[in-house]
Amino acid sequence: MTTFTFILIRQMPGNPFSIKVEQLMREQNLTVEEATNRAGALFDFDPNRPLLEQYTEYMGKLLRGDLGKSIISSEPVMNMLLRFLPWTLFSVGLGLLISFGLGILIGMLMAYWRGSLFDNVMTAFASVMYGIPDYVIALLLIIVAGVQLRILPFAQMLGGSTPGIEPGFRLDYILDLLFHAFLPVFTYVITSLGGWMLTMKSSTMSTLGEDYITVARARGLSQRRLLTAYIGRNAMLPLVTRLAISVGFIVGGAVIIETLYQYPGLGRNLATAILVRDYTVMQGIFLVIAISVVFSNILADLLFGLLDPRVRLGKEDAS
Amino acid sequence: MTVTPAAPEVVLSVRNLCISYLTRRGRLRAVNKVSFDLHAGETLALIGESGCGKSTINLGLIRLLPPTGTIDSGEIVYRRRDGQTVDVRGLTTGQLRQFLWRECSMVFQGALNSLNPVIKISSMIYDTAAAHGMDKKEARDRALDLFQKVRLDPRRVFNAYPHELSGGMRQRTLLATALLLRPQVVLMDEPTTAVDILTQRSIIDVLKRLREELNFSVIFISHDLAVAAEIADTVATMYAGEIIEMGPVAEVFYRPRHAYTLGLLEAAPRLSVGREELHSIPGSPPDLVEPPPGCRFHLRCRFATDECRTTPPPLTTAPEDERHTVACYHTATILKTRQEELARD
Amino acid sequence: QEAPAGVFLGTWPYVLKPDHNLNSFSPNGPTANLGVVYWQLVEMPAAFYKWAADEYVGLLAESWGFVDGGYELTLKEATWSDGSPVTADDVVATYGIGRILGWSQFNTVASVEKVADRTVRFVWSGEPSLLAERLILKENIRPAATYGALAEEALALAADGKTRDDQEWKDLNAKINDFRPDALLASGPYTYTLDDVGDSYMSLFWQPNSLYSGTVNFGEIRLWAGETEVTTPLVLNGDIAWSTNVYPPATQQAFQDAGIRLLIQPRGYGPSLLFNHDVAPWNIKEVRQVAALVIDRSENAFLTNGFGATGTQYMAGILDAQVPNMLTQDVIDQLNPYTFNPEAAADIMTQLGYTRNDAGKWVDAEGNTIKSEYKFPGDFADFSAAAQNATDQLNEFGFDITPRAVPWQQARDDIFAGNFELSVWSWGAGSPFAFSHLRNPVIRFNYAGLGEGQPGMNFPMEFEWRGEQINLTDLINNVNVGLDVAAQQERAGKIALILNDLMPFIPLNIILSTEPWNEAELAGAPADDDPILQNPSSDSFVILYLLEGQIAPAGG
């Protein structure tokens, strides 16, 4: 995987050097010579070095847990990852959890009241939402809610936190974080909600047909207990695996959204890194993506085992 | 011999119950004008082939039909221990919830599917208790006691997940749970189908004993005549949604008056007789969306006459025993055939 | 002294922490993060250039001028934000490091010497030129207090006669890049610390010790991060009062509808259609001329950027606004204007032996249409619009061209590698010198200005033209040499005529900077006809007007 991405990334058109030249020319209106000279002095990166040599060096470092330094800023890539990853995990994770929670709730109710107006409206809503790209939703959200209706103070909401606020375990800081996370989280929720709703609906439908639901009814259980412990929990099981797997795509999915909302996460960082061809940073982020995909698959297994005693005990039996 | 309660007090009285399902092809009348009385401590066995509406009656009695099923008409009257009567059809959802399990509980076909696979037996017990205002401690004690009674290792089962139990254990667990709130009536839908012989035996034995100890009434659904013969006080034969014959167990087995009951008896192999001649009932069950006119059984009946083909036979009472009712035109012939067969053995 | 109350709301796509640093020699330092305009409010250059008047206004410089064999610069009595004076040492240190970094000033400058406390002298190595003067006056001067130690090492290396091929030199270069100062000493009225860099905006804060601290009207300059798409709603909402991004016409319309003024300034470039001269028939001069004739450049301009672009008028390889300065009227009169004329173009095609087929496409003798792929950077709204429209127009005339969007990095690399048939890139320059205009793109995107194995457009630079043997590379490289303006005009004129005739590329249009300026928040912008608006956006009036206090919070 690493090898593949390594080669892949170096094959991308453009290199950090020439891109910097272009940027200098465009932004500072320098002439080619000026820009070339300035850029030349800025990098200790040699695009003409043999790929194999670069590769062996990189892999050697990687094995020691060293992801190298950013070509552009000489910042150790590991530091950058550690700095940006929490934002992405927080926002996408929150979005995922909320959409998952809401999705299974609505999906369950849809199945429970299947055929009703609520069900039909929600099904249509979910299917339509599923078809609209997330960036379009994000742009519409800004323009309509932020600019035209002015119901969102979206300028203040950009970024990860209000500049100057002191990080800490304080209510105002946490509220500030939530305030800033609102836009991306809302977008993630809106775009992924439909999928969860539809899957949960079909899962609930099949659970509703199970005998133990009828038996539970016959035992006179309250509606709430029935919906949560019997219908909800069982119908949720197959979705949990998918939830865990989507965790793996957290990082990859956030690029455009984070850029639009200026959210300081890994996605926005990836976008910048790709733009300036910061090879080492890209490499680091892709590694994170690959690891998280693998990790989430393991997580899926674990979670499933945790929630479904059949699997859990099956494992214990074996040992 | 047949146990006849001295003062047969009716706990459940069903009159002209009609239940139908909405299907693609139209209304499917799964239960048609069914009436019976269930007495205190009595075990009523409903027998009949697959699809004749046994489970539907069962679900109808406690109003847990699937969304496509509706009770079209009829009366279900339940008599509580304090003598008050309850019209089950008239209960509100909340009342129904209170009614269920406390007064009338059930054991379903297929033990594995009747238990929620992801919660422990203990939480199932607690849930049930909580829904009926029984406190945790009491529920636990009672459950452990019942587990003991159904010959389970109480502690192990109480803390187990369903999949950790074998089929027989699950079925006995269900039986114990059904008795948790000391109901007067337990509905049992084929509790011994698809279990092994030895397990079936233990369930039968346990059921018999509990019934004596706790004195509840049972509606026992089965298509296995042998099981019905062993535990029922009263047997009702169902065909195509109707009860076509009902009476004390000995009456029905030794003096059947309906061609279908006779057919069932003739098709049941017995171990303790040597080589025997058995017969099956030809044909297959009728379509319930468009049931045949006249006697619903006439297409498969070897005694059928023109009368059978046009007019449904009325329910009549046997002269020997007024508890024995039957809907057939040829009761005498059938009775004679059966007696000859019995004599031959 | 109290900080003024106003907040200036601007925008710049700065880099986030931790990439962000305060080393203004490093790629992610203030240089890049503030952009030319705002950087000059922190580390000021010697002077500000007014284009229309062709004169410099001193910022840090008190006096400046050519002296025998060199150039002398005397600084005003200014102080850095820590209170220490700005001196000649600062200039020496700045250039000491600049030499290691290979600044282009050193193409003509041999050394920078301290003459007096506040005076430095630049000693020429080559021929003095106005271009060299401009580079000197526009360079931002950095504090020796911060970079002095590095500068000393640098000067020592230079004194030892080391060159950029020496390892010490390379090591020092790396050391300079890795240097991370804790604070940004400012000669201008604003500075910032890394704590002021937020995710969504960063702030420059007023400091009292600058020459201009007393005149500016803003206590804070707030820069919102983000590119066009991100800043659009912020401008609409009034969170950004002035933005230098390029907005597409629909957005400009939205600004106008929202009552936001649009300031028009030159931007210093425009899209040009590049031919690959290895690909038939684009290697035929007449075919290129035909292409120039059949593209309605004002339509193309309008679609490129609405009123933010004008169709090229002179077709001389020099931005229209500079043509009257750089060329003589005589030459201007000789230039073929390539007015939109499909009939004339059709005639040329017929003469070349092409015929039109049933579908209206031009075909050669074998019946082949003139098929080409037009590669353009899909992520640049203006270039891609220009390219798409040019394609449309060429196809309308009867060529058979497919547009193909690629990421801009690839488009650029493909042009360098000669891996294209038609493409689009910028022409012109934001510079008052013909050299910068003329080399772009014929040298920049041609083998002449590229490395080995990079043919670029592969336009032959040595050829016979009107009976004369021409070496176009030499001609262009020497166009601005010396201080004789008339001679420079003459040389430029010749090149212009060559380009106008051979059409190695088609300068489609000239993009203007259409900058939203929210008058509800900012007062003091010049009137539309104010000559200062002829300054291109890199020499924006905002620099001067802010420092001089002409720009103020509206209503305040």
Place this chain on the structure above:
Amino acid sequence: MIGFATIATVPGLLIGMVCGLIPLGIALYYRQLRPGLLGWLACAFSGFACGFLGGVPMIVLTTAVVISYAYVNKQDPFTSRAALAEVNFEETRLELLLRLLAGLGNSVRAGLVALLRNKAGFIGFLGVLFFFLMSVFGPLLIPYDGRPHPDRRLPESRTLFQAPSAQFPLGLDWQGRDILSHVVHGGQGLILTAGLAGVLTTIIAVVLGALAALLGGVVDQVFSAFSNFILTIPQFPLLLVLASVLTFESNVALALLFALLSWPTLMRAVRAQVLSLRERDYVEAAIALDLGLWHITLREVLPNMISYIVVNMIFSIRVAMYSIVGLVFLGMVPLREPDWGVMIFVGRQQGALSNSISVWMVLAPVLAIALFQLSLVMFTRSLEEVFNPRLRSGL
């Protein structure tokens, strides 16, 4: 070339009308005028829509339907209640053909009925049909507006964008072109490419998944490892690189690329499905009857997966559509207009979303895509019924 080239042209119509004469003639022979006329219309219509590609297969289908009406009265020996000795099992080739056609016709009819039965599914079907008709016949009604119209600029306006008006129901785009015409013309390519991508994904996934499940062992492990590998590849740089190396000139190449990137998930599902189907009793019976691997794969396993495969194929089509739009959005595909994806791309680039007069350039294609996808989702419900013999014949 004749084929898709004859879409919605007079030759196409003629082809269809001529094709339709066959079912019509047969219908007249059997005195079944109504199905005959319907068959003729269907042929004419699909010939009009797809030329030979539509007309010729339609002959077979409609003829079969016609015959299925007529054949009811024919005596199939099997439908007789006579004794074995009295039954004649011989039949001529013509009779066989008729019998087979009648069977096909009955299936078609049953399929149609199943299609119409599910309400949501039917609405979905109508939606899909609408988009199909719009793409094929829309161009006949609404000519493509491809040239910029600087002349349409409203006084005082800085752009050529215009809000919807009576003349231009969806407004004008950044070049002053009619957005409606772009919506009508722009679906073809996208739908076709996405459809192709979905089909290819499904084919790859089904073939590999079935092979992995049926052959097991090393093959299984290799395929599974490979699918895992594909899943962890960061797709974004891969696309960037591929876009710089390849030109996605043809829809086929683009579709293939998508198929190559998106088969793994479906393949896993198919593998699991085949594994479970392989355990079915009827497969064991087929083994006991020594019917051979081919028979088992094609006749026993595959038919029971068809519904699953088709539903997943539609799902893949939706995903492909979404991804292609994304790819266009990133500007990595030749921007051939008219195309919904290109509209979104250019619209965003031209700032269309910032302004209520211009927002339709993006909203219109987005809604078109969303509605098309909605139709597909709903349509799958009907398809499930069509492919399930249990539901289909439970009339």
Place this chain on the structure above:
Amino acid sequence: MINPAPAAAAPLVALRHVYQTYKKDNHLLRVLQDINLEIHPNEILCLVGESGCGKTTTGKIIAGLLTHTEGEVLFKGRPPASYTGARERADLRRTLQIVHQDPFASLNPAHTIGQILSYPLQRHGMVSGRAALRRRIWELLTLVDLTPPGDVVNKYPHQLSGGQRQRVSIARALTVQPGLIVADEAVSMVDVSIRIGILKMLHRLREELRLAIVFITHDLALAKYFAWEGRIAVMYLGRIVEIGPTPQVIGQPAHPYTRALLAAVPEADPDLTRHKQQIPLRSEDIPALAAIPPGCAFHPRCPFHVPGLCDASLPPLAVPAGFQQQAACLPLHQPEGLRRYGT
């Protein structure tokens, strides 16, 4: 009574010391142990036992659908490996057919009954020509009492009732003219009223077509009825514990397990069943296959077990004194065996 073993003819299928072991999560599941069986042409053998005791596994090994882990299986006296050549192997394959338990799962829902029957007929060239094919289908359907055949031939399996489907399964097995049919719980999922009809039909087929039938069931009454003329083999935890002619095994069971089973079966006769004497087991639960008790596997549940004997060594399957069937019970083989039980 009838032990149909004309010693000369080789048995159709012979199992000699067959073991079947599965590995599951590091456990060894000993599903079958030391199974010895011979099935002769036209014979009825009935396998009975509780769920999971290995009946289906044995059946599949007999039908050649499953390879065993140890021991020897001979088909017509030869090991399967000796069947070389496609033709020979195909012939062998076709000799052995299976009818599954679940009539819903054993017919492919995607094909009509006609198709289901025609595939094997065509594949093996059992008929030539379309007319012959259709005639043969007609015959087969008539043979299994699906009359008139026209009513079912064009239907899909789901349009038939369970009994009809089971008949189709049987007809399908008959397409290739097998010598042996393994009927794995073939009637346990069809309705009581129709079971007997199918069993009668199987009997008839056996006579008409000289079939051998291995009948697997857990219903002893049914086994008794069906296999009256054949043998019954009682299995417990992967072993045969008793095998012999049906009337003997049912009428005079030897092994305690068989006796417990027989006693536990309720009878369709109220008086009889309520007065049947029960044999109380020592434990309700059957041990797991992964942990089969040592010695006689039944000893932890056996009311007659002799400590130190039953749990120590494996009982051999032999004919105890006074019995005509073989049984694997140590106390029975001891001189005082019969007395201990008080038969």
